[in-house]
Amino acid sequence: MRVAVVSGSCSQNSKSRLLAMHLADCLAGWDSADLWMCDLAELGGQLGATLGRQHLDGPVRAMVERVETADGVIVVSPVYQGSFGGLFKHFIDLVHPDALYGKPVLLAAVGGTHRHAMMIDLQMRPLFSFFSCALVPSSLYTVETDYLAGHLSDPPLVERAAECVRQFVHLMAAQSYGTAVPAPMWR
Numbered sequence: 001m002r003v004a005v006v007s008g009s010c011s012q013n014s015k016s017r018l019l020a021m022h023l024a025d026c027l028a029g030w031d032s033a034d035l036w037m038c039d040l041a042e043l044g045g046q047l048g049a050t051l052g053r054q055h056l057d058g059p060v061r062a063m064v065e066r067v068e069t070a071d072g073v074i075v076v077s078p079v080y081q082g083s084f085g086g087l088f089k090h091f092i093d094l095v096h097p098d099a100l101y102g103k104p105v106l107l108a109a110v111g112g113t114h115r116h117a118m119m120i121d122l123q124m125r126p127l128f129s130f131f132s133c134a135l136v137p138s139s140l141y142t143v144e145t146d147y148l149a150g151h152l153s154d155p156p157l158v159e160r161a162a163e164c165v166r167q168f169v170h171l172m173a174a175q176s177y178g179t180a181v182p183a184p185m186w187r
Contacts, residue, residue, distance in 0.1 A: 001033055001034065001071045002069070002072075003034065003036065003071065003072050003073065004036045004070035004072075005020050005027075005074045006020070006040070006067065006073060006074065006076065006091075007019075007020035007037070007038070007039045007041070008040055008075065008084065008087075008088035008091070009077075009078045010087055014078060015110040016076045016077065016078040016109075017039060017076075018152065019076045020039070020108075022161055023108060023140075023164070024074070026161055026165040027168070036066045036070060038066055038067060040088065040091055042063075043091075046059060047060055047087055047091060050090075050094065052094070053096070064095060068096055068100075071103065071104075072104040072171070073103065073104075073133075074106045074108070074168065075105060075124070076108045076109065077108075077124065078110055078111075079109055079111035082116050082119065083123055084109070084123060084124060084127075092127065095131070100131035100132070100133040101132045102132065102133065103134060104133070104175060105128050105131075105135055105136065106136040106139070106167075106168040107125065107135065108120070108139060108140040108141070108142075108164070109124065109140075110141075110143070110144065111142075111143055112143065112144055114143055116141075117141045121139070136164060136167045136168050137167055140160055
């Protein structure tokens with residue numbers, strides 16, 4: 001199974017990147033997981049300069065194609081002003097509307113405070129529901145103080161991260177045992 005792990009922060013030293021790496025490490029414990037890291041910080045200004053799908057080129061095209069061709073996607077977004085970041089949304093806007101159809105997607109986010117914990121359910125779930133993907137029932141929200149020495153350190157959150165990945169793996173397994181998901185007819 002090919003899994004794209006998207007870190008939606010523009011910063012190389014972000015908690016979103018740490019959470020994406022933690023979830024990737026949890027997934028690496030399962031057999032046959034081929035992980036593709038998609039760190040938006042690596043794209044720099046190239047992502048913002050990509051005005052639409054017709055302008056996809058170089059590293060931005062490669063990263064969008066990783067997400068589109070993956071069997072499942074783990075998405076981690078930072079929370080800015082109570083929502084996902086603008087460049088994160090811009091990246092998701094570059095993904096073809098049919099590319100994630102029926103694919104398992106795990107949602108996670110990192111915010112500055114607990115005030116924004118509902119951002120996943122109120123903003124990320126509707127965004128990814130547009131793609132008609134198979135959203136993992138559980139999601140993971142953390143805050144900056146949940147990290148110590150570069151690692152997710154809160155034991156209940158570490159356990160929840162493992163549970164989210166278990167649910168993701170079960171959706172992936174169900175997908176691989178089932179028949180191919182037909183392309184949507186309404187688009």
